[in-house]
Amino acid sequence: xxxxTSDHNLSLQDGQSRSILVLGEVLWDVFEHxxxxxxxxxxxxxxxxxxxYNPLLxxxxxxxxxxxxxxxxxxxxxxxxxxxxTTSRFPTGTARVQLGPEDRTRFVIERPAAYDAICxxxxxxxxxxxxxxxxxxxxTLFASAPEGRAAVDRLLDALPAATRFYxxxxxxxxxxxxxxxxxLELADVVKLNEEELGIVRKxxxxxxxxxxxxxxxxxRFGWKAVCVTLGARGCAMLCCEEYLEAAGHTVRVADPVGxxxxxxxxxxxxxxxxxxxxxxxxxxxxxxxxxxxxxxxIPVWTIQEALEF
Numbered sequence: 001x002x003x004x005t006s007d008h009n010l011s012l013q014d015g016q017s018r019s020i021l022v023l024g025e026v027l028w029d030v031f032e033h034x035x036x037x038x039x040x041x042x043x044x045x046x047x048x049x050x051x052x053y054n055p056l057l058x059x060x061x062x063x064x065x066x067x068x069x070x071x072x073x074x075x076x077x078x079x080x081x082x083x084x085x086t087t088s089r090f091p092t093g094t095a096r097v098q099l100g101p102e103d104r105t106r107f108v109i110e111r112p113a114a115y116d117a118i119c120x121x122x123x124x125x126x127x128x129x130x131x132x133x134x135x136x137x138x139x140t141l142f143a144s145a146p147e148g149r150a151a152v153d154r155l156l157d158a159l160p161a162a163t164r165f166y167x168x169x170x171x172x173x174x175x176x177x178x179x180x181x182x183x184l185e186l187a188d189v190v191k192l193n194e195e196e197l198g199i200v201r202k203x204x205x206x207x208x209x210x211x212x213x214x215x216x217x218x219x220r221f222g223w224k225a226v227c228v229t230l231g232a233r234g235c236a237m238l239c240c241e242e243y244l245e246a247a248g249h250t251v252r253v254a255d256p257v258g259x260x261x262x263x264x265x266x267x268x269x270x271x272x273x274x275x276x277x278x279x280x281x282x283x284x285x286x287x288x289x290x291x292x293x294x295x296x297x298i299p300v301w302t303i304q305e306a307l308e309f
Contacts, residue, residue, distance in 0.1 A: 018054045020268075021133040021162065023151060024142040025115045026059040026070055026084070027093030029107075029257055029297060036257075037073045038297035039093065039115075040139050040169045043261035046077045046298045047287070051269045056131060058151070060085040062092035062114040077298065083124065087117040097257060105256050107171055109141070116145045125158050135268060136162040139169045144179060156186060163224070163271075167264050168192040170199060177203045189271065190217070190226045191264050197228055210245075214238035227267050227281075229260060229288070237281045239271065246281035249289040249309065258297025263288030266306075 024041025045055035057079055061067030063086050070092060074081055093113030098106040136159055142148040156164065166187035168180070180200065184190065192200070197213055200206060206213050206220070214226045218238060225239040234248035266287035270280025286306045291299060 018052065019131045019133045020048060020053050020055050020135040020137065021058070021128060021131075021155065021159065022048070022055045022137045023058045023155060024137075024139050025093055025113070026057075026061055026074070027095050027109070027113060027115070028066055028070070029097050030094055031097050031099075035094075036296045036298075037070055038095070038258060040167060040261050041137070041142065042074070042079075043258045043297045044137055044167070044265055045079055047258075047262040047265035047291070048268070049078055050301065051265055051303070053269075054080070056080060056083060056128065056133065058083040058118065058120070058128075058155075060087050060114045060116075060118050062086070062090060063088040064091055066092035066094070067114060083128075085114075085118060087114050089117040090114045099256070109171055109174060111174070112145065115142060116147055118147055118151055120151055120154060125154060128155065129158050133159065133162050134272060135165050137165045137167065137264075137268075138183075139167050140175045140180060140183060141169060141171055143183060144174050144176070149179070164188045165264075165268055166190050167261070168196045168200075169260075170196050184217070184221050187221065188224045189268070190221075190223050191229070191260075191267060192227075193229045193260065194231070210236045211238070211243050214243060215241075225271055227284070229263060234285050235263070235281055237267075237277055239277045239280070242277050244277055244281060246278065246285055248285050251289045251293040253292045255295045255297075256292050258299075259288045259292035261297065262291040262301075 022041050022045040025039035026042045027039040028035050029038040045057045048055050061070045090112045093115055094110050096108040138152050143152050164187050166183050201208050206216050210228055228236045232248050234246045236245045263284045266284040286309050290301050290306050290309050
């Protein structure tokens with residue numbers, strides 16, 4: 001496996017596209033004694049920003065105090081807010097977090113939420129097309145509402161050249177079997193965890209063994225790359241028909257929320273940078289572990305810290 005500690009050239013290179021489109025939820029994670037801004041799409045965008053990208057986040061917050069606070073924090077993260085809508089139809093999203101071992105954390109998500117009221121106008125679609133994003137990130141939760149699914153489809157049609165990155169992030173009661181199958185069919189790159197793999201194989205003919213799942217899924221759905229996160233054990237990754245399992249890093253977990261989204265951003269970075277699969281897996285494992293060792297879904301971290309972790 002590549003020794004990343006001797007490789008300090010992990011940021012974007014000249015000529016690589018720095019624009020990525022991120023569509024999905026902005027919400028507040030509500031813990032027993034605190035709350036923190038999150039949502040898979042926002043988390044992914046913030047971590048991608050740390051890696052040198054210019055994420056274009058499409059989401060919505062409510063016309064309420066939580067929405068105002070969310071917008072202020074998003075600006076502080078350095079993210080563009082020109083496509084962050086404000087709506088009075090629904091309140092700003094929230095999710096009650098029930099912490100469990102490894103990646104067994106549970107979320108009780110209040111719906112409908114402000115992000116369910118997103119409305120994309122033709123001029124906004126044109127602005128997105130003009131940005132020519134290298135990648136389009138989407139997940140299941142946002143697409144489970146009719147407006148969300150319509151937005152996904154419109155943007156997929158508008159951006160045929162963008163790599164389609166689907167991060168499952170399945171939440172009980174917030175997805176249908178048909179939706180997941182359709183999202184898998186649309187994707188170029190798929191990221192899921194081990195529990196989600198077990199769920200998917202129950203309603204598809206894909207095998208339960210991880211390598212076979214990745215290979216058969218790529219053959220059936222046309223994925224260019226797929227990664228299964230394995231909690232503390234690391235990850236399994238298939239890209240260009242090369243498969244490997246990369247060991248994780250032992251950390252004292254402060255807060256697992258957001259670690260998978262940070263991993264996803266690092267995974268995408270490796271793919272866009274055309275790294276060898278071993279280097280991509282090692283770096284993604286480091287970034288995910290680093291974020292898990294700190295409180296909050298979007299803690300402050302740097303590439304140098306990931307290298308030295």
